[in-house]
Amino acid sequence: MAPERLSALDMAFLCLEGDATPMHMGAVATFRPRRGWNADRVADLLAERAARMPRLRRRVRTGPLPFSGAHWEDDPLFDPHRHVAVSSLYDRYAPDPLAAFAQHWIAEPLDLKRPLWSVQVVTGLPDGDFALLVKFHHALADGMGAVELALALLDDITLPVPPAPRRPAEADDEEQGAPRSPLAAAADSAAALLGQAVESAGIAGSIVTSARPYPLSPTATVNSPSRHAGLVRLSASDIRAIRSAHGGTTHDVVLAVLTGALREWMVNRGQRADARALRALIPVSLRGRERRQAGNSLSGYLCDLPVEVDDPLERLRLVRAAMQRNKEAGPTRGAGALPVLANRLPSGVHRLAAKAAGHAAPLLFDTVITTVPVPSIPLSLDGARLREVYPFVPLAPHQSVGIAVATYRDGVHIGLQANGHAVADVGSLADGVGKSMALLQQQV
DSSP, rough: OOOOBOOOHHHHHHOOTTTTTTOOEEEEEEEEEEOOHHHHHHHHHHHHHHTOOGGGGGGEESSSSTOOOOEEEEOOTTTGGGEEEEEEEEOSSSSSHHHHHHHHHSSSSTTSSSSSSSEEEOOOOOGGOEEEEEEEEEBOOHHHHHHHHHHHHSSSSOOOOOOOOOOOOHHEEEEEEHOOOOOEEEEEHHHHHHHHHHHHHHHHHHHHOOOOSOOOHHHHOOOOOEEEEEEEEHHHHHHHHHHHHOOOOHHHHHHHHHHHHHHHHHTTTTTOOOSSSEEEEEEEEEETSOOOSOOEEEEEEEEEEEETTHHHHHHHHHHHHHHHHHHHTTTSSSSGGGHHHHSOHHHHHHHHHHHHHHTHHHHHEEEEEEOOOOOOOEEEETTEEEEEEEEEOOOOOOSSSSEEEEETTTTTEEEEETTTTSSSSSSHHHHHHHHHHHHTTTTO
């Protein structure tokens, strides 16, 4: 059987990897254990479950030439215990000891010569809780794929399995009950290739016209290997109350809250929040539209966050309008669809040009804000109940902050990751999230 090759987009994430730009996603999950639990037993259980997952046993093997691609292969020296560790909180006097631990952990790149994942069981939390810290490289999976891998490490659950999407041509054939002729199939393929070429040209044109060469983004910075992390929890019921009062989606409300927080953060840093909007790249999953399940299946929207606006309701209205325009255009149009374009380029192009393209990220967007889909059902590990889950998105090159959001049960959990050179700590931004939320709640 031929080895599974990395897609062009998987390859792009792999080629962006560097000591100051690690391209792994992460999550910090807290659990309430039963009496008599044992951290080493939990680590052994995680290793045992990981060993049964073929995707976690494989490493990347790149071709020898500068323009060749890469494929997955089984690691002949694979030992799951090398990827699982037990630690204890070491800075008990920090304002948030778990966040202080997580910021050092999230800054450590994964070893690209081994399978691209790592987990840590962390003890010493209040009330006897423990944390599970999980890292998956973006070349291994996108956000939805990472959730699927993480869920397989937890106790057995039953999730509804959606039907596999069918291509329109296949559906038509079944309905007509007749096989398609080779000529008709060739014509369809040619039309699809032409349509894809036109679509790709449209994305490329949008990227060029959306670039902002001057003035430079107020959040652009030099790359740094150090990181700061923040963990913020909001009430999902409070978010829903704001949505019910003022319309939009839950995602719109969260974006408006984060817009207010970024405004507050910029003002506290002595930056002009009224100079221009901050632009966020909002990743969008394409898994429901494509057959491919492994690796990355992504597009994105570019959304201008109105940090220049002081009124919280007006910020929400503008965010709603911007996201509605994106949804009406669809996830394969506009400059935000740059992951789609990246996936259509030869893998060798990314090996030669990914670093240079990464340096241009601040010309298109100022931050990444992603939502991670966590199923809202009771989850556990070795019988310990999952309480909170804070995701982390890789920090784009030359950017100060990245934000990831996950809703689980009645909590909206926000993981903040900041460039350690540009941001002394994320306390101001974390406080800004709470203040922005309070301002919107006052309008309910």
